[in-house]
Amino acid sequence: MRNQNRIDGAWCDSRSGRDFVISNPADLRDVVHRYPLSSSRDVLKAVESAARAQARWRKVPVAEKALIMREAGRLVHAHREQIARLITRENGKLFSESLTEIDSTIAELEFQVGEGERQFGRANQSHKGSAWGITRLQPIGVVSVIIPWNFPFNVPFRKLIPALMAGNTAVLKPASQTAGVGELVVHILTEAGLPSDVLQFVTGSGGELCKSLVACGPVRAVTFTGSTSVGRSIAQAAAPGFVRTQLEMGGKNPVIALADADLELVAEQVVVGAYSCAGQWCTATSRLIVEERIRDALLEKILERVRNIVPGPGVDAAATMGPVCGETQLASVLRHIDTANQQGARLLLGGGRIMDDLLQHGCFVAPTIFELDSPGLDLAREEVFGPVLAIETAKDYSHAVALANDVPYGLSSSVFTADLDRAFDFAEQIESGVTHINMHSAYKEPQFSFGGIKESGFGLPEAGSSGIQFFQDEKTVYVKR
Incomplete structure (x- = not known):
């Protein structure tokens, strides 16, 4: 089956005209999908579309955003076994492990939707008695979301839900081996009511696309999960434009x-x-x-x-x-x-x-x-x-x-x-x-932050209360009566 990118609300081929094939790791003779090997021109078009959509999406009330995200959670639960079968076929993990990944996704989705609903600014009297200081939380703009193949369903939701709840638009770049799972994330959010241009979807080589996903003008933040070597290259590409980075990287x-x-x-x-x-x-x-x-x-x-x-x-x-x-x-x-x-x-x-x-x-x-x-x-x-x-x-x-x-x-x-x-x-x-x-090293829950130090992490950690903070700017307004 040949699949496509989704850019500017429409499914489309890459301008490169090239494809790559995904095979089942349990049996390499089983070809699962064929996806576009996209170019930097595809990324640029996706980012520009996301930038246009962001001005409209940021004005959508938080309560309306929450309804969309919770409907996405309902759809995930309703199609739990179908999603698990695709995860297993592309990634190779046990069907029971795929089901566990989906259940973790639902838990994280619910928590981050709640965090989005609870994001309020503050109002305090200033040191000058006749003035007040007010803080407002605002979206940062277009976010590039670069996800790994090991948890291809959980990680995009962990990143996208807080990003979208905060009022940002996003470009999603899945790992090539699990691009079909990434596309399924897009379908679920769209069916739940997310406007079609709020989330762009581009497939291809991370080595070829990462710089464009980071250094393209309208991109204001990048959230990435993957190897330390790729994370370091993202940080280097982000530095000249002061693009905010959230890097969840390797471990020993x-x-x-x-x-x-x-x-x-x-x-x-x-x-x-x-x-x-x-x-x-x-x-x-x-x-x-x-x-x-x-x-x-x-x-x-x-x-x-x-x-x-x-x-x-x-x-x-x-x-x-x-x-x-x-x-x-x-x-x-x-x-x-x-x-x-x-x-x-x-x-x-x-x-x-x-x-x-x-x-x-x-x-x-x-x-x-x-x-x-x-x-x-x-x-x-x-x-x-x-x-x-x-x-x-x-x-x-x-x-x-x-x-x-x-x-x-x-x-x-x-x-x-x-x-x-x-x-x-x-x-x-x-x-x-x-x-x-007295617990194994991989255990985690969505209400606590998740991220590393040293060469394992950089920027605000994912999940917990910091999950949405990464995707927001805080503005202070002084008001004199």
Whole structure:
């Protein structure tokens, strides 16, 4: 099936005349969609249309915007299984994981609509008794929304709902592997009543389009989720025009297991955090740092659980882990595994592509565990974004925290311990934007902010109260009686 961009309220082909193909990661012979490989001229036209629409959309009452967004939520719920099937076919994740993504989308949508309804300015008497100061919250204008393939339905709603509730218009650029899911977001919002030119939709190479999506004149803000390298290039392109950026980037998320931890709980939560969605969460558990006194006992419990993981297509009810998301991602994960082997990491389980008869046409990687003797290995510091867990041994609590912080990233983390004082000390000492105590590293809720520090995040975090603040300017008006 050949699909199109939507620019200026109409579905249209790219001016480049080129296309790209999306194949099912569980079976690359299954071609799902064909989309335009757009050019900077397509982006420019989309941005100009969004700029024209913004003057009208910003005047729409908040209550009317909220009705549209809540209708979108109703449509998502009504078509929950149909949406999940498309997510699974394009992304590869388990059908149950796709359903969970949709349920999280509905929760985040409801929270951000409420945040939009609660956004009011303030009025206060000034230091001069005869004057008042009034603050007003205003939209910033046209927003570029650049989304990833790992949560192709949840992330666009997490970004778009606050942006639209604040009165902005948007250009949505989905990840190429999951462009069909991105298009479905547009259809849902349009059916819910969003004017057709308020949200533009452009597909194509991020490398070719990102600069245009950032540096095009009317664009005033960019919200991006993806790799740190691409996030850095967006920040550089945004700087000359002072374009506001919200960058949610990579992670090398540690879980620390201290000697007093509940080992059954640790093993269960580490496996959930490391292998759900084939390890392709930005908050996935990438490293387990374990105190040496419990290393052997904990490792035995983890290996037992990981050996019971059943890789398979997301639509297979017997499968407990799907493929990685496409050939490019498959090649990347296998390169990280090869490098770990070459650098002397100790392979404990897995370590390669699955080529069984029923899976040989898909992008399946065996659930993999390496043990690292040196913190200087690439696998201890570089994001893999696949079903690969690195295990490091620490002498004590202080050593464990030092290992956890010895990476350029700072997105998510966890500690498992029965010592409340030590747990709260960890929450203070760990260098991450999100942390957990006795929970896996990927857990989140919509009412709390979500974002990283160091090379994992830049700008106001998503979700929570900051989710809509990013998309607003605050203006102060002084009034003298």
